[in-house]
Amino acid sequence: MRAVLASAATIATLLAASAGFAQTVYPIDRADILVGSRFDFKVEFPALVDPAKVSVTLNGKDLVQIFGKPATFIEREDGKDQSALILRDVSLTEPGSYDVRVTDGTQTRELHWNVYATGPRRAKNVILFIGDGMSLAHRVAARVLAKGIAEGKAFGKLAMDDMPHMALVATAGSDSIITDSANSASAYATGHKSAVNAMGVYADRTRDVLDDPKVETVTSLAQRMRAMAVGIVTNTEIEDATPAAMVAHVRRRAEYDRIVEQFFAAKPDVLMGGGRANFLPKSAEGSKRKDDSDFVAQFRGAGYAVATTGPEMTSLADDPQTTKLLGLFTLGNMDGALDRKILKGGTVGKFPQQPDLTEEVAAALKVLSRNEAGFFLMVESGMIDKYTHLLDMERAVYDTIMLDNAVKLARDWASARGDDTLILVLADHTHPVGLVGTIEDDMASIPNVPMRERVRVYERAGFPNYPAADAEGYPSRVDVSRRLALFSASLPDHYETFRPKLDNPNEPTVAGQEAGTYVANERYKTVPGAVLRLGNLPAMINADVHSGEDVVLTASGPGSDRVRGQMDNTEVFRVIAEALGLGSADADAKRTEIAPRQQ
Numbered sequence: 001m002r003a004v005l006a007s008a009a010t011i012a013t014l015l016a017a018s019a020g021f022a023q024t025v026y027p028i029d030r031a032d033i034l035v036g037s038r039f040d041f042k043v044e045f046p047a048l049v050d051p052a053k054v055s056v057t058l059n060g061k062d063l064v065q066i067f068g069k070p071a072t073f074i075e076r077e078d079g080k081d082q083s084a085l086i087l088r089d090v091s092l093t094e095p096g097s098y099d100v101r102v103t104d105g106t107q108t109r110e111l112h113w114n115v116y117a118t119g120p121r122r123a124k125n126v127i128l129f130i131g132d133g134m135s136l137a138h139r140v141a142a143r144v145l146a147k148g149i150a151e152g153k154a155f156g157k158l159a160m161d162d163m164p165h166m167a168l169v170a171t172a173g174s175d176s177i178i179t180d181s182a183n184s185a186s187a188y189a190t191g192h193k194s195a196v197n198a199m200g201v202y203a204d205r206t207r208d209v210l211d212d213p214k215v216e217t218v219t220s221l222a223q224r225m226r227a228m229a230v231g232i233v234t235n236t237e238i239e240d241a242t243p244a245a246m247v248a249h250v251r252r253r254a255e256y257d258r259i260v261e262q263f264f265a266a267k268p269d270v271l272m273g274g275g276r277a278n279f280l281p282k283s284a285e286g287s288k289r290k291d292d293s294d295f296v297a298q299f300r301g302a303g304y305a306v307a308t309t310g311p312e313m314t315s316l317a318d319d320p321q322t323t324k325l326l327g328l329f330t331l332g333n334m335d336g337a338l339d340r341k342i343l344k345g346g347t348v349g350k351f352p353q354q355p356d357l358t359e360e361v362a363a364a365l366k367v368l369s370r371n372e373a374g375f376f377l378m379v380e381s382g383m384i385d386k387y388t389h390l391l392d393m394e395r396a397v398y399d400t401i402m403l404d405n406a407v408k409l410a411r412d413w414a415s416a417r418g419d420d421t422l423i424l425v426l427a428d429h430t431h432p433v434g435l436v437g438t439i440e441d442d443m444a445s446i447p448n449v450p451m452r453e454r455v456r457v458y459e460r461a462g463f464p465n466y467p468a469a470d471a472e473g474y475p476s477r478v479d480v481s482r483r484l485a486l487f488s489a490s491l492p493d494h495y496e497t498f499r500p501k502l503d504n505p506n507e508p509t510v511a512g513q514e515a516g517t518y519v520a521n522e523r524y525k526t527v528p529g530a531v532l533r534l535g536n537l538p539a540m541i542n543a544d545v546h547s548g549e550d551v552v553l554t555a556s557g558p559g560s561d562r563v564r565g566q567m568d569n570t571e572v573f574r575v576i577a578e579a580l581g582l583g584s585a586d587a588d589a590k591r592t593e594i595a596p597r598q599q
């Protein structure tokens with residue numbers, strides 16, 4: 001016992017001594033790096049150092065020998081007493097273990113990278129479906145509503161559940177156990193960890209949000225190594241974290257203008273979603289750009305067909321000449337399935353011809369499959385997350401059903417072609433939402449017993465009485481007398497109504513009197529039976545928050561057999577890289593050099 005204590009104390013002392021002085025190195029320790037993929041190498045020294053004493057070696061060889069060019073030494077980074085070393089746009093062409101050693105003559109840091117190759121290409125196409133924030137409770141509720149359930153058995157499976165391979169995927173980022181949609185999508189897109197709000201980069205210490213050490217995205221690799229087409233489809237703003245992370249390199253996800261510029265530089269063949277506001281020059285109505293650039297015009301000039309409604313999108317996609325398609329259907333986020341199809345809330349009145357996610361996917365498949373070299377397509381059902389933040393579970397569940405319809409469409413499309421397409425379906429992170437029973441309540445009357453007494457649990461929950469779903473899996477109403485009780489465990493102060501919001505998406509909070517704080521939205525105070533529920537989160541948080549549980553990944557098609565057990569989110573990239581053989585000798589031979597990446 002004494003010996004254990006002594007060694008633990010020694011380790012603690014060593015850690016304390018090194019933590020204060022150690023250099024920070026990007027890519028980080030234990031990074032898995034695809035052979036041939038591009039990245040920026042950076043060392044951040046915690047103090048000023050003498051460049052003559054700085055040495056960086058990889059497996060004992062000097063940096064210049066390995067990368068073929070010297071690093072740039074920055075004596076006073078950001079004008080502070082801190083030096084740095086940076087070497088941009090390099091790659092490692094030999095797979096294997098790399099011991100990285102950095103010393104400034106006094107302090108030494110050692111870390112380890114694993115550089116991996118892949119086998120030959122197995123899949124022609126890859127489709128990555130991301131249900132943003134989709135948790136198990138959303139999936140189960142979607143199954144119950146879309147398929148129906150009696151005597152404990154559902155009448156069918158979701159398309160995303162009925163896939164041959166499944167794994168749990170850990171979601172933590174390099175800075176935190178809790179991830180956001182930027183660094184989680186970035187892990188899928190690059191195979192590297194990143195920090196909250198960052199994508200396509202390691203988050204460094206400098207103020208500049210565009211100078212962080214970059215890592216290459218799967219879309220860049222697919223274009224550069226395989227001449228494949230790239231599609232990015234969502235129903236949120238196209239600049240939002242998940243779609244943006246497929247191409248962008250930025251420390252701060254809120255940099256929408258910069259992200260639009262990076263989309264234009266990357267030229268994905270299909271780019272569709274909401275978020276037109278940041279494509280329009282600032283003089284245009286509804287614009288949120290801070291400059292006069294007109295990116296709708298620029299994309300058009302670059303040969304893109306441009307759609308602003310669902311019917312336009314479909315007819316442009318049907319034209320065999322269309323190989324590049326930009327679709328921007330709303331200024332901000334698009335509306336979810338429940339509003340578009342049934343309730344007509346949100347911005348449906350203003351944008352009545354928004355396509356459904358399934359229609360976007362059908363159009364994208366038509367356009368992308370015109371490229372003989374295959375394609376990578378990311379499809380996001382992004383409002384699942386936003387509605388869950390707002391504690392609007394009905395809308396979140398309807399958009400989970402919509403995601404599943406899009407998965408079914410893609411799977412049917414792939415099987416008609418002889419299954420040459422790897423299809424992956426997963427969330428980027430979870431919410432702490434649980435299905436706890438049913439709520440027995442006739443919405444027409446003012447309840448004479450408190451609403452919480454109407455929450456039925458265990459055997460009293462029974463089964464909900466939603467009407468049978470339509471052909472697309474949507475029940476025609478959510479205000480039924482026995483409905484699913486889905487609650488989040490992370491709460492701001494808000495009025496709990498125990499009732500679906502039939503007019504517009506829920507807005508649980510409004511800004512409080514004290515700057516930066518939020519209070520319950522009084523608008524729901526008078527809903528029959530509403531009770532003020534005190535939150536369990538800091539007052540600066542205005543909504544439900546993400547949680548850190550693993551997400552479920554299901555997969556079909558060539559390369560999907562690698563999906564099993566429990567995986568890290570960076571391994572999702574590796575599954576894709578393996579399926580496309582992005583690190584095979586064959587990829588090397590066919591590599592086509594395109595213009596260097598923008599710094």
Ligand SMILES: [Zn+2]
Nearest residue numbers: 133385386389
């Ligand atoms: Zn979120």
